Amino acid sequence: MPYTIDQSSRRAVLTGAGLLALGALPAWAAEAAAPSVAAAADLSSALPELASLFTKQTGKSVNLIFGSSGAFTQQILNGAPFEVFLSADESYVDKLAAAGKTEGPGVLYALGRIGLFLPKGSTIAPGGDLKGLASALRDGRLTRFAIANPDHAPYGRAAKEALTKAGLWAAIEPHLVLGENVAQATQFATSGSTQGGIIPQSLALTPQVQAAGSFALIPADLHGPLRQRAVLLKGAGATARAFFAFLQTPPAQAVFKRYGFAQPTGKD
Structure with missing residues (x-):
């Protein structure tokens, strides 16, 4: 069975109690407070760079909370008072829209990519x-490999699809270390906790x-497209609406x- 390591995000995450307290604020106080933005890891x-740019332009700030898109979807369905949701998979936005939790269908803001990360000194061919991963599995060199949990993290699901299409899933599954989200999986892959991992290009470019090592894009035809959609949630205030609009501007793009x-593009 894959290992699942429950480790808190390196960035601040609101607890359930904190979310409930925020939801209990009167309308004027909630609008004055920085709106909470649920964002894929x-x-x-x-996104912190984008939030900083938004603040410089408007003087307003947002509270960024990172995690897996699937977990956020469940929290929003259960009443968590987020005002903007940036999902790594548009199907989660569709689910929330069908449940009446959003203001419209949202917008497609980005298309993601995944790749193979190997730490410096790795004996696995990049x-x-x-193919290098397959060779390492055959001769027993690979014992721990990181991906995000495919049950609720879109990038983990894409990693599983790629490994399956490459014919490696059955062999590698017992050696997997699952991150609760893709940021945690990246931490496992780069910190020495594992011998590598499949991580997003957006984090590999930091x-x-x-x-910490090398990164090679996995061909897009090995997994489904990572169509990332943002949406305003019911009850969003003026600052949240301004941030949502800002994300669609040329500087943000x-x-x-x-x-x-x-x-x-119009064809996506």
């Missing part, structure tokens, strides 16, 4: 075709990850592009 490098996200 693959955005944990790009390459997005995963200086810390680049310094330029930041997404710099972190390796493909830009949506």
